[in-house]
Amino acid sequence: MPHDILIATEADLREAVGLDMTTVNTVEAAFAALASGTVVMPPILSMAIEEANGEVDVKTAYIPGFDGFAIKVSPGFFDNPKLGLPSLNGLMILFSAKTGLVEALFLDNGYLTDVRTAAAGAVAAKHLAPERVTTAGVMGTGVQARLQMEAAHLVRPFERVLVWGRDGDKAAACAADIAASLGIEARAEADPARLVADSQLVVTTTPAREPVLRAEWLHPGLHVTAMGSDQGEKNEIDPAALAAANLYVCDRVSQCETLGELRTALKAGIWTGGTPPELGAVVAGHHPGRTSADAVTICDLTGTGAQDTAIATLARRVCSERGAGSTMAV
Amino acid sequence: MPHDILIATEADLREAVGLDMTTVNTVEAAFAALASGTVVMPPILSMAIEEANGEVDVKTAYIPGFDGFAIKVSPGFFDNPKLGLPSLNGLMILFSAKTGLVEALFLDNGYLTDVRTAAAGAVAAKHLAPERVTTAGVMGTGVQARLQMEAAHLVRPFERVLVWGRDGDKAAACAADIAASLGIEARAEADPARLVADSQLVVTTTPAREPVLRAEWLHPGLHVTAMGSDQGEKNEIDPAALAAANLYVCDRVSQCETLGELRTALKAGIWTGGTPPELGAVVAGHHPGRTSADAVTICDLTGTGAQDTAIATLARRVCSERGAGSTMAV
Incomplete structure (x- = not known):
């Protein structure tokens, strides 16, 4: 039939x-x-x-x-x-x-x-980023760099975007696209430490296998969403950053342990915080999200069914x- | 693009x-x-x-x-x-x-x-059934009962089919369909022991969770293909039959251990034959198939990608x- x-x-x-x-x-x-x-x-x-x-x-x-x-x-x-x-x-x-x-x-x-991945970034920013974000930084210059900034802007209408990439021309092109789509200031920033220092919200969107964001760059009032790692070899965030943050949240613990930033931190023996909370628990109010304007929060997105x-x-x-x-x- | x-x-x-x-x-x-x-x-x-x-x-x-x-x-x-x-x-x-x-x-x-599952039955029969099959038996009365007999007939042009099912009417209807499609004699057989005794090739196609084919029914010159079990709770063949046969072959060992007949035999401690050969190894000539007209062979099909x-x-x-x-x- x-x-x-x-x-x-x-x-x-x-x-x-x-x-x-x-x-x-x-x-x-x-x-x-x-x-x-x-x-x-x-x-x-x-x-x-x-x-x-x-x-x-x-x-x-x-x-x-x-x-x-x-x-x-x-x-x-x-x-x-x-x-x-x-x-x-x-x-x-x-x-x-x-x-x-x-x-x-x-x-x-x-x-x-692409859309649902960017939307997850917005959910993370909504529940974990500081209430007031004036500058957002993005690491990586691909489709997700653009979409993550678009998505985050829906929940945190920042005024400025900084873009870092290994290729400065691509970073400039990405910044131009973001400026055009959001109608705000956006520019390439060659120094990733500077990008993090100047941002209240940073999204990493790279396929990096070595960290692109160092733990010593974390500062009070920063939220980082790492969405690039979705495989057992990838790693964007210095494992020490996970332990140093006030709150580290997974989209799905079982996936982050094998595919996300948590994998490297566990392997290095740096993560000793037990089972991290999941983003869903924060959304549902089962676990606190950001508890102060000065907190440092990290969200690890591997992508869920x-x-x-x-x-x-x-x-x-x-x-x-x-x-x-x-x-x-x- | x-x-x-x-x-x-x-x-x-x-x-x-x-x-x-x-x-x-x-x-x-x-x-x-x-x-x-x-x-x-x-x-x-x-x-x-x-x-x-x-x-x-x-x-x-x-x-x-x-x-x-x-x-x-x-x-x-x-x-x-x-x-x-x-x-x-x-x-x-x-x-x-x-x-x-x-x-x-x-x-x-x-x-x-449906077609590729039946075709695997034909591959098993081609390499494992006795050269001469005059009567084939099928246990179960669904789509696969019909298709398995059609497929096996391509490689062993038997003259007669016996059909057993828990519901005699369904067995009769299945036999009538097989007779019509193959143009040979086919009838329901109410006694499964009799069906096995009279057949040189038996295919089990049931969703049974308790064996429908007993080890004591095995006889020289018999090949059995069990294709019904594809889940952790199913079991068509008496586990003792696997150990009693001269040759027991899996479509894929890793699947049969968890989804096929081998699962029950391992759980019961009855299978002590080590890693069984796979059908592919028999097809490729890496492992002998049927070595004599009198051998008893069993092939366990769980379905492969x-x-x-x-x-x-x-x-x-x-x-x-x-x-x-x-x-x-x-």
């Missing part, structure tokens, strides 16, 4: 789903649900294809109260740029949580992941409302 | 991909590749949604020499029949193994899984050749 499914392309989804407070609130709700303990989120399925310098990750999560669950497939093939193709691709599939039937295919080439289920559910609703995408009987 | 993908529905795929020797040979090649040790096949991602009596499994495998890899999502929602819906559904996605780009979506509702990559690659080729399905720029 065929049933209709929705098929939406990247172009459809770029029209329908933006980086706005609706998106941030949806992702925030997913984090709150994660704290309830009733979310089912299996470990990430990961497969490396070494011959092609590629890998593919599959994430999923069931969130009670959401009537669908997403399965997201994210291939990353890092020789693609040589072929004129983007490294990151993929799609999301939304299934009914009642019947398991396919309800929607989002052929988004990773767009929804719960965010995918949240953004896919939102995308389906918006596409339905607007008649976006096409339907197919399968 | 949008690229074209192929989208094929269940109806398209039923036209394009059948249970024939092309399919069996493709799946056999995947097993041979598994034996080479260069296949990358991560553990199955599995998520239970208890509120809906549902589960979802994700399988994948990269096989060197195949230019794509499949990711298969198989939801099983066991209250669906109450809603007039099938329990099993799902889809396969074929990605380029060079770039990770999505190449094809097979919205097959589980059809390709390699089979999915093989059938998806075949489906893409056939759809392209025939212009089946539709294309979409994503």
Whole structure:
């Protein structure tokens, strides 16, 4: 008995789903649900294809109260740029949580992941950054550098952005894009220590394997979100910073232990703080977030299947409302 | 930069991909590749949604020499029949193994899984069943009971089929279907011991949690393929039978230990034969298969991602050749 499914392309989804407070609130709700303990989120399925310098990750999560669950497939093939193709691709599939039937295919080439990843940065900033942020710093110059600043600006309308990257030209281009999209001052900053010193909110968005942010740069009234590490070899933040901060929060402890900043800190024996709180516990009010204007806070984001289920559910609703995408009987 | 993908529905795929020797040979090649040790096949991602009596499994495998890899999502929602819906559904996605780009979506509702599962039964029968099979027995009365007999008949053109099921009416209906599709004698057999005694090839296709085939029923010149167990609670074959057989073969040892018949035998302390050979090793000639007409052999099939990559690659080729399905720029 065929049933209709929705098929939406990247172009459809770029029209329908933006980086706005609706998106941030949806992702925030997913984090709150994660704290309830009733979310089912299996470990990430990961497969490396070494011959092609590629890998593919599959994430999923069931969130009670959401009537669908997403399965997201994210291939990353890092020789693609040589072929004129983007490294990151993929799609999301939304299934009914009642019947398991396919309800929607989002052929988004990773767009929804970009959005939900940036939205998680906004959730972290909302709950952990100082109330007043005048300058935000971003390390890294890629898509997430731009989107993280856009997302954070929704919850902390800062007046200035500093951008650091290994390549000064890319940093300048990134700053120009941010200035244009947010209509604020943005400039490249060649000295990462200076960037951190001048910022109240810093987001690291690099694929670094050696820390780009030193512990000695931490200062009172700073929040750092590290969103670049999502693999067992990556490390953006000096492990000593995790121990030195007043509060270190994971998106998901089990993931941060193996894929995030916590991995390096545990391996170095520097993290002795036991099980860190999760962002969802802070969102849900089960754990305090920032407790003073002077506190130093760090949030480690590795990306969760719960965010995918949240953004896919939102995308389906918006596409339905607007008649976006096409339907197919399968 | 949008690229074209192929989208094929269940109806398209039923036209394009059948249970024939092309399919069996493709799946056999995947097993041979598994034996080479260069296949990358991560553990199955599995998520239970208890509120809906549902589960979802994700399988994948990269096989060197195949230019794509499949990711298969198989939801099983066991209250669906109450809603007039099938329990099993799902889809396969074929990605380029060079770039990770999505190449094809097979919205097959589980059809390709049915075919590749039956094809694995044919591969097992080809390499392990006695040369001469006059009577084949099947335990269970569902889709796989029918397809396993169809598949096995491709490699062992037996003259008669016996069908056992807990429900005699269903067994009779299954036998009638098999007789019609293969044009041979097929009848229900109420006594499972009799069925095994009269058969040279038996395939078990049940979701049983207690053995349906007893060790004392084994007889010289018998091959048994157990394909029903694919979960930690299932068990079709008396664990003593595994130890009593001359040869016990797994599709994938790591899966059979946790999902197949081997699990129960290990738990009961009955299996002391060390690491069993895999079907791929037999196919590739690295391990002997049947060594005499009188041997008793057992093959344990849990279903592998390699089979999915093989059938998806075949489906893409056939759809392209025939212009089946539709294309979409994503």
